[in-house]
Amino acid sequence: MLERLLRYADKQLHFGELVTGVRDRRHWSHVPTAEVVKAVLEMFFARLGSLNALEKLNHLSSWKNLPAHSVSADTIGRVVEVLDSSSLRASQKLLYSCMKKNKQLVAPLHGLIALALDGHESHCTYNQRCVGCLDRDIDGKIQYYHRNVTPS
Numbered sequence: 001m002l003e004r005l006l007r008y009a010d011k012q013l014h015f016g017e018l019v020t021g022v023r024d025r026r027h028w029s030h031v032p033t034a035e036v037v038k039a040v041l042e043m044f045f046a047r048l049g050s051l052n053a054l055e056k057l058n059h060l061s062s063w064k065n066l067p068a069h070s071v072s073a074d075t076i077g078r079v080v081e082v083l084d085s086s087s088l089r090a091s092q093k094l095l096y097s098c099m100k101k102n103k104q105l106v107a108p109l110h111g112l113i114a115l116a117l118d119g120h121e122s123h124c125t126y127n128q129r130c131v132g133c134l135d136r137d138i139d140g141k142i143q144y145y146h147r148n149v150t151p152s
């Protein structure tokens with residue numbers, strides 16, 4: 001089923017072009033960026049909750065037919081951290097253009113399309129902080145965390 005979804009995405013939305021257009025800031029790479037991006041998308045399409053859940057499926061014979069079956073959770077995590085945001089935005093723009101061209105984003109009569117915002121807290125810790133950390137007081141102890149909001 002997931003294979004069919006990926007084929008459909010490639011045919012309708014130029015999935016292959018979307019993922020190969022994404023770059024990262026690694027100087028040397030054993031795993032192509034596109035494989036990592038495909039793995040992340042497969043995780044979302046399969047509605048898996050984590051990269052580790054995705055990695056656990058790598059041994060399944062049905063999963064081996066998927067393009068990015070052999071990328072480890074650690075590798076995905078490292079590469080996603082250094083993805084080039086401008087190439088990601090370019091791929092998102094291409095996706096948006098394809099969806100508009102395919103009439104998958106039809107605006108109502110007033111011409112406005114709703115934008116849904118989805119907020120996530122990626123992690124929290126009491127032990128470490130970086131320059132991008134937010135902090136909050138939890139029972140007198142400072143907790144550090146990251147939050148992101150994504151339009152969908």
Ligand SMILES: [Zn+2]
Pocket residue numbers: 129130131132133134144145146
């Ligand atoms: Zn941080």
